[in-house]
Amino acid sequence: MSILEPALPSVDPVLNPHTARKARPGGTFARQIAAHIPWVVSTAVLLFFVLAAIAPNLLAPVDPLAINPSEAFSAPGAGHLLGTDESGRDIYSRIVHGSRASLLIGAAATGIGLSLALVLGTIAGFGGRWLDFGVGRILEVLFALPGLLLALVFIALAGPGVATTVIAVGLTTAPGYARMIRAQIIALRTSPMVEAATVLGRSRTRILTTHILPNALAPIAVLATLGLGQAILWAASLSFLGLGAPPPAPEWGTMLSAGRTYLVLAWWMTLFPGLAIVLVAAAATVLSRSLKSRGPR
Amino acid sequence: MTLAHPLANRLVPAATVLAAALVLASCSPAATSSDTSTDAGTPVTGGTLVYASGDAEPTCLDPHVGGNYPQALVASQYLETLYTKDADGKLIPWLAEDSTVSDDGLTRTVKIRDGIKFTDGTALDAAAVKTNFEHLLNPETASSTGYLALGKIDSMDAVDATTLELKLKTPDNSLLESFSMPWVAIESPTALKRTQAENCASPVGTGPFKVESWKKQDSVNLVRNADYVLPVSTAAHAGTAYLDAITWRFIPEAATRYAALQAGEVQVIDNAQPDAIAAAGKVSTIKHLDAPRPGASNRIELNSSKAPFNDAKVREAFIHAVNVKASIDSLFFGTAPQSFSALSSVEPLAYSEESLFGYDAAKAGKLLDAAGWSNRDSEGYRVKDGTRLSLTFPVSTSQSIPAEQSLFEQMQATAKESGIEIKINLLDLSSWYGDLAKNDYDLVSAPYTKVGPSVLSVLFSSASTIPAPSGYFANHSQVKDPALDALLETAGSTKDEAERKDLYTQVQKKVLEGYYVLPLYDQQNHFLYSDKLKNVGATTAVATPTFFDTWLAN
Numbered sequence: 002m003s004i005l006e007p008a009l010p011s012v013d014p015v016l017n018p019h020t021a022r023k024a025r026p027g028g029t030f031a032r033q034i035a036a037h038i039p040w041v042v043s044t045a046v047l048l049f050f051v052l053a054a055i056a057p058n059l060l061a062p063v064d065p066l067a068i069n070p071s072e073a074f075s076a077p078g079a080g081h082l083l084g085t086d087e088s089g090r091d092i093y094s095r096i097v098h099g100s101r102a103s104l105l106i107g108a109a110a111t112g113i114g115l116s117l118a119l120v121l122g123t124i125a126g127f128g129g130r131w132l133d134f135g136v137g138r139i140l141e142v143l144f145a146l147p148g149l150l151l152a153l154v155f156i157a158l159a160g161p162g163v164a165t166t167v168i169a170v171g172l173t174t175a176p177g178y179a180r181m182i183r184a185q186i187i188a189l190r191t192s193p194m195v196e197a198a199t200v201l202g203r204s205r206t207r208i209l210t211t212h213i214l215p216n217a218l219a220p221i222a223v224l225a226t227l228g229l230g231q232a233i234l235w236a237a238s239l240s241f242l243g244l245g246a247p248p249p250a251p252e253w254g255t256m257l258s259a260g261r262t263y264l265v266l267a268w269w270m271t272l273f274p275g276l277a278i279v280l281v282a283a284a285a286t287v288l289s290r291s292l293k294s295r296g297p298r
Numbered sequence: 299m300t301l302a303h304p305l306a307n308r309l310v311p312a313a314t315v316l317a318a319a320l321v322l323a324s325c326s327p328a329a330t331s332s333d334t335s336t337d338a339g340t341p342v343t344g345g346t347l348v349y350a351s352g353d354a355e356p357t358c359l360d361p362h363v364g365g366n367y368p369q370a371l372v373a374s375q376y377l378e379t380l381y382t383k384d385a386d387g388k389l390i391p392w393l394a395e396d397s398t399v400s401d402d403g404l405t406r407t408v409k410i411r412d413g414i415k416f417t418d419g420t421a422l423d424a425a426a427v428k429t430n431f432e433h434l435l436n437p438e439t440a441s442s443t444g445y446l447a448l449g450k451i452d453s454m455d456a457v458d459a460t461t462l463e464l465k466l467k468t469p470d471n472s473l474l475e476s477f478s479m480p481w482v483a484i485e486s487p488t489a490l491k492r493t494q495a496e497n498c499a500s501p502v503g504t505g506p507f508k509v510e511s512w513k514k515q516d517s518v519n520l521v522r523n524a525d526y527v528l529p530v531s532t533a534a535h536a537g538t539a540y541l542d543a544i545t546w547r548f549i550p551e552a553a554t555r556y557a558a559l560q561a562g563e564v565q566v567i568d569n570a571q572p573d574a575i576a577a578a579g580k581v582s583t584i585k586h587l588d589a590p591r592p593g594a595s596n597r598i599e600l601n602s603s604k605a606p607f608n609d610a611k612v613r614e615a616f617i618h619a620v621n622v623k624a625s626i627d628s629l630f631f632g633t634a635p636q637s638f639s640a641l642s643s644v645e646p647l648a649y650s651e652e653s654l655f656g657y658d659a660a661k662a663g664k665l666l667d668a669a670g671w672s673n674r675d676s677e678g679y680r681v682k683d684g685t686r687l688s689l690t691f692p693v694s695t696s697q698s699i700p701a702e703q704s705l706f707e708q709m710q711a712t713a714k715e716s717g718i719e720i721k722i723n724l725l726d727l728s729s730w731y732g733d734l735a736k737n738d739y740d741l742v743s744a745p746y747t748k749v750g751p752s753v754l755s756v757l758f759s760s761a762s763t764i765p766a767p768s769g770y771f772a773n774h775s776q777v778k779d780p781a782l783d784a785l786l787e788t789a790g791s792t793k794d795e796a797e798r799k800d801l802y803t804q805v806q807k808k809v810l811e812g813y814y815v816l817p818l819y820d821q822q823n824h825f826l827y828s829d830k831l832k833n834v835g836a837t838t839a840v841a842t843p844t845f846f847d848t849w850l851a852n
Contacts, residue, residue: 066711067711068707068708068711068712070621070624070625070627070628070629070708071624071628073628073629074628087628087629087701087704088625088628088629088704088707088708088711089628243695243724247722247723247724248703248707248722248724249707249710249711259700259704261553262552262553262571262573262700262701263573264553265553265556265573265574265577266573266576266577
């Protein structure tokens with residue numbers, strides 16, 4: 002599933018419930034339910050992991066750090082739902098307890114990325130031609146470099162760790178958001194609503210704070226949901242490379258990396274943390290698309 | 299587990315019982331096979347052996363420069379040494395014919411074998427060996443391993459074509475053992491006259507293969523030395539090697555390396571990981587060569603130069619607070635027997651004392667209480683005078699395999715139960731050296747390969763706490779004991795073999811009983827190879843395989 006919106010309006014009723022409703026005004030109950038399934042499933046997945054992040058012991062009472070060498074490499078089964086790792090630690094428990102780190106990293110990184118993007122995007126979109134030109138060029142330069150490379154450079158300078166990962170991912174995602182925010186603001190700036198406000202003699206600051214930003218924020222909320230999945234993926238990639246949370250922390254990317262060594266012997270060590278990453282990232286994307294198609298135009 | 303749900307609490311014991319049943323049902327001992335016997339069948343000449351190394355690609359193919367194990371592995375194919383070890387582990391002359399030492403132990407005479415040529419046509423003689431030793435001792439060569447091995451040589455003189463006379467600063471009874479290491483291998487003096495860059499790219503020796511080309515970041519290509527002369531006719535065949543060529547590749551990722559072997563893309567892999575060895579044990583087409591390295595065992599050194607390990611009781615307590623046995627059993631699948639010695643099990647003078655090492659949390663607790671670490675902080679760690687009992691453990695990710703890193707993680711979890719905090723820092727090699735140089739460690743695991751018990755001097759004499767110009771020092775436990783120094787001094791210079799053994803045993807007892815090291819296992823050196831490859835198993839004195847006798851079945 003592409004992160005970018007398709008150029009043409011989707012005719013898929015699941016992806017675009019608006020077209021679905023327009024095309025079939027008298028849609029049956031079953032069809033309506035079907036259209037809601039992705040939304041319901043992704044919300045349920047996210048709720049599970051949010052609950053896991055808030056109260057991990059509720060879902061997995063086994064200590065994620067407790068070792069038991071005699072139970073190492075146990076396959077998924079009744080004793081250990083998702084099996085155990087090389088130290089006999091429970092994989093299910095580690096995934097549940099790892100939710101907090103992964104979601105926090107994802108949320109904090111998205112927060113940093115969006116805040117930075119909001120500032121840059123507003124300056125570019127509302128600051129006049131020259132500022133727009135300047136910020137535009139900076140963003141283009143940042144776009145020219147692969148995002149992961151930017152993050153790696155930042156980590157090389159600041160040293161590995163959870164805090165650096167959050168900032169690195171935040172910085173890396175900022176240019177993309179900044180562009181979208183800039184476009185949003187330019188669209189609003191030329192809207193009849195803002196033209197009317199200008200005619201009425203409102204100040205630029207007032208127009209920005211009362212008309213443009215509030216209207217730009219709703220799409221940004223959608224962007225944030227989309228970005229969350231992406232940021233979790235990035236953070237896991239960095240941890241996988243040994244640049245994030247150090248072992249034995251139950252971080253998904255770190256677990257994935259540890260499991261790689263035993264891929265042939267104990268596939269569950271790699272599959273389940275990987276599945277957790279995919280589930281959260283996919284759920285966040287589906288939810289964001291769903292929100293976008295329901296949200297104000 | 300403050301938020302534990304009552305239902306979940308009730309489920310845990312049930313789950314544990316189920317888990318135990320599952321483990322018992324699925325548990326089977328890992329099979330290990332080591333086949334070093336001569337294969338039946340008529341040897342076939344020809345074919346190219348593809349070798350996949352898990353080590354980093356050397357920056358120089360001449361093991362005189364620097365001197366590490368990856369260099370020794372590849373150089374063992376094209377360079378030979380003055381001495382070597384036979385299949386029974388006995389030291390025998392190779393490029394040398396014989397060697398004698400004067401009564402005062404200060405003059406060693408080495409007879410060089412006649413009739414051997416380097417692959418560039420230069421003849422091997424005493425002057426050639428002298429040039430090699432001078433090359434090793436020249437600071438511009440930047441040799442570290444070979445330089446240390448020849449450190450006691452004061453001056454040398456090629457008396458005639460086959461006689462080299464060495465004057466020593468002090469008697470050194472480990473010199474012949476040192477001569478058997480690839481880091482002191484003999485190269486063509488003509489080739490050594492080239493620039494270091496040129497010699498690094500294509501060192502010239504007397505071995506059964508020679509360096510044809512080196513495509514950096516890809517492979518080293520070795521071809522058969524058509525004029526090879528076997529110095530000692532102990533091997534199964536005379537003449538030249540069976541194989542036409544060896545392609546020496548570098549595949550750092552362990553799983554990829556094993557997959558390449560399974561696919562038949564390569565015929566030998568080194569640095570085989572425990573899980574792969576266990577898996578290969580169930581496959582008839584893959585064979586296993588277990589060749590533990592000589593010198594030191596793989597051990598954790600306890601830094602006695604600062605608190606908390608300047609207190610012997612705390613060192614003893616730490617050793618009893620970690621359960622090494624359980625971890626080795628589960629992580630190494632029976633491929634690495636636990637060691638209780640500072641020396642490798644292949645060292646004839648290794649002294650082992652199992653009774654000193656064993657997991658005993660109660661004993662650890664008592665020792666720590668007695669040493670004043672009786673209070674605990676909010677996280678359950680022991681404290682004394684406001685300081686937490688915390689141990690810094692820098693781990694080099696390139697020197698410790700994943701299973702070993704997991705073992706350290708398990709030590710961390712078990713030590714916590716005794717109130718000891720272990721902070722593991724996973725580092726690249728240069729940061730790891732940096733932490734050692736800053737004395738910013740309490741625990742460290744560093745390999746050291748050397749032939750013979752003289753490695754004990756390198757690891758435990760006071761002199762070894764003084765960093766070399768490179769900043770590296772080998773005595774990581776930083777034991778400084780004049781009595782130990784005196785024992786090491788006499789053990790290294792005596793001409794009496796029985797006295798040497800007795801003194802080195804005393805040294806090892808002192809080190810083990812002082813709880814300066816926690817031995818884990820031998821330095822692991824496992825190779826997996828295709829069953830199409832016959833007669834694999836011959837190794838040098840440092841356990842690097844040689845492929846002179848090896849042939850590839852069709």
